[in-house]
Amino acid sequence: MPIMHEFSIAESLVEQIVDITAENNLPAIDRVELEVGELRQVVPDILQLAFRETARGTPAEGAALMIEEVSARAQCRRCTRFFRPAPLDYSCPACGVADVQVLAGNALILKSVEANEPTGLVIP
Amino acid sequence: MKVDVVRNVLQANDLVANECRKRFREADTLTLNLISAPGSGKTTLLEKTIPALKPAFESIVIVGDLETTRDADRLEPFAHQVVQINTGMSCHLYANQVSQSLDGLSLASSQFLFIENVGNMVCPGEFDLGENLKVILYSVPEGDDKVAKYPTIFRVADLVLLTKADLLSTLAFDLERVREEIARLNTNVPILPFSAHTGQGMHEWLTWLRARREEGLAQAAKFVTEPLT
Numbered sequence: 001m002p003i004m005h006e007f008s009i010a011e012s013l014v015e016q017i018v019d020i021t022a023e024n025n026l027p028a029i030d031r032v033e034l035e036v037g038e039l040r041q042v043v044p045d046i047l048q049l050a051f052r053e054t055a056r057g058t059p060a061e062g063a064a065l066m067i068e069e070v071s072a073r074a075q076c077r078r079c080t081r082f083f084r085p086a087p088l089d090y091s092c093p094a095c096g097v098a099d100v101q102v103l104a105g106n107a108l109i110l111k112s113v114e115a116n117e118p119t120g121l122v123i124p
Numbered sequence: 125m126k127v128d129v130v131r132n133v134l135q136a137n138d139l140v141a142n143e144c145r146k147r148f149r150e151a152d153t154l155t156l157n158l159i160s161a162p163g164s165g166k167t168t169l170l171e172k173t174i175p176a177l178k179p180a181f182e183s184i185v186i187v188g189d190l191e192t193t194r195d196a197d198r199l200e201p202f203a204h205q206v207v208q209i210n211t212g213m214s215c216h217l218y219a220n221q222v223s224q225s226l227d228g229l230s231l232a233s234s235q236f237l238f239i240e241n242v243g244n245m246v247c248p249g250e251f252d253l254g255e256n257l258k259v260i261l262y263s264v265p266e267g268d269d270k271v272a273k274y275p276t277i278f279r280v281a282d283l284v285l286l287t288k289a290d291l292l293s294t295l296a297f298d299l300e301r302v303r304e305e306i307a308r309l310n311t312n313v314p315i316l317p318f319s320a321h322t323g324q325g326m327h328e329w330l331t332w333l334r335a336r337r338e339e340g341l342a343q344a345a346k347f348v349t350e351p352l353t
Contacts, residue, residue, distance in 0.1 A: 005247045008216065013133050024127050031126075034133070040250075041276065088275050089308045098311040108133040114126040 006042060009108060010050035014060050020113050021059040029063045031114035037105040039072045041087055063113075072105025137251055141219035144226065144254025151231035153184070154337050155239065157253055159277055160261035161270075162243030165287040167195045168320045169261065170238055174202040176330055181337075182233060186225050187240040188217040195240060204234050216247035219254060235337060245274040257282040257336060264291045268298045271305035279309045283332060289317035289324055 017029060032051075036042050044067050051065045074085045076092035077099045083092060085105070090098040132138065148155045158166045167187070174183045182204040187195045188211055196208035207225040209217060222239065231237070239255060241248040249258075260281040262270060265288055271278050278284065284306060292299065303315060314332070318325035 005215075005250060008214075008247050008250065009133060012136065015136060016129075016131055016133060020127060020129055020131075026125065026127070039276075088272050088305075090279060091308045091311070098308055110129055110131045110133050112126055112128045 006046040006050040007054070009042065010047060010054040013051065013108075013110060014054045014058055016110050017055075017060045017063075017113055018058050020110075021115075026059070026113070026115040028116060029060045029113050030116040031064050031066065031112075032060065033066045033068065033111040033113075035068050035070055035107060035109040035111055037070050037072065037107045039085070039087055039102065039105040040108060042067075042108075044069075060113075068111075070104055070107065073103045074100040074105075075103060076100055134250065134252075137219045140223050141252035141254040144219055144223050145256075146254075147226055147231065148237065148254060148256065153231050153234055153237045154257075155237040155253075155255040156333075157239045157241060157248070157255040157258045158261060159241050159245070159248045159258060159281075160243060160263070160287075161245050161266060164243070164261040164263035164266065165320060166240045166243070166261055167198055169285070169287065169318075170199055170240065171202060172320050172326065173238075173329070173333075174199070176326065177236065177333070181235040183236040183238060184229055184231065184234045185238050185240060186217075186222060188221070188242045190214075190242065205229050211242055214242070215244045216242050216251050217253055218251060222253045236333070245270070245277050249277040249280055259283045259285060261285045261287050262302075263287040264289060264295055264297050268302050271302055271309070275309055278306050278313070281310060281313050282336075284313055284315045285325070285329065286315060286317045288319060288321070290319040290322045292317065 017032060021029060047067065048065055055061045055063060072085050075082050076095060078097045079092060079095040081092055081094040085100060090100050160166055170185060177183060184205045185199050185203045186207045186209065188209045189195060190211055193208045196206045199206050209221050209225060211217065239253055258281055260277055262284055264286065306313060306315060316325050316328055318329060
């Protein structure tokens with residue numbers, strides 16, 4: 001297995017989906033919504049591949065992974081200015097110091113899982 | 125049927141990491157996560173550091189590698205206790221591996237715990253192990269272009285040790301470029317040129333370690349994953 005951070009993320013993601021599936025007594029999952037902050041530098045294609053491989057043999061096998069990218073937002077600790085940091089530049093446009101509280105853009109949030117409903121089965 | 129969850133994907137790891145951090149605090153052990161590329165000198169750093177901290181301070185080491193006990197064997201003569209974790213194909217340590225290791229250790233007998241992570245500049249930055257501080261080793265032979273390639277790890281560093289610094293005079297390494305690129309990511313992080321070969325930076329490194337211990341154990345290292353609000 002290639003050593004890439006997308007695989008570590010996919011592994012944790014599949015574990016969570018398996019837990020949620022069990023907690024909610026769901027059948028196989030066919031759709032997963034994931035929010036990925038742009039600062040995580042996740043390559044969507046590699047995450048898709050990693051997810052497909054990691055999900056094999058679990059209820060998430062074959063599920064469609066919908067990746068939504070979220071823009072970065074930070075606040076300078078020095079001068080309190082809000083700005084959008086870039087992956088290689090966290091320095092504040094006002095005071096030039098890179099000492100920030102990241103408010104958005106670093107998250108990896110599992111937002112929802114959707115189970116397919118087999119035809120002929122009525123869910124009460 | 126759709127289930128809305130809104131969960132941090134790395135939540136399972138973060139919960140165990142918080143448990144580890146609590147155990148470190150209770151044992152009064154300052155824990156450092158050493159992160160770097162393979163071959164940057166993590167084990168050599170510890171071979172020099174642990175004896176130099178004695179007799180005032182004892183150290184425990186948890187070391188992660190894909191295979192072998194080579195690093196643990198090297199550190200055995202110096203550390204109070206050493207645990208080797210073989211991660212197989214995993215490129216970083218997980219908090220639950222650290223947590224399991226703690227069961228066999230007498231934490232309270234040591235003032236420092238060094239976690240030597242698997243050699244990798246990407247994934248270790250994303251997995252909280254419960255440490256108080258992150259130390260990044262960046263060796264001069266790796267070249268002066270690594271900050272922009274692996275920005276995440278420099279952004280969350282509490283100290284950057286520029287190892288094999290005796291080679292600065294031999295290799296074409298633009299130290300100013302490195303300082304500028306790190307400053308754009310993390311202005312306040314100290315960058316310390318260090319050479320296990322000549323002893324350069326050793327005094328400053330030990331002073332930094334002792335000062336962090338003096339500050340206490342309440343602090344948590346910075347993480348790329350910010351808490352859910």
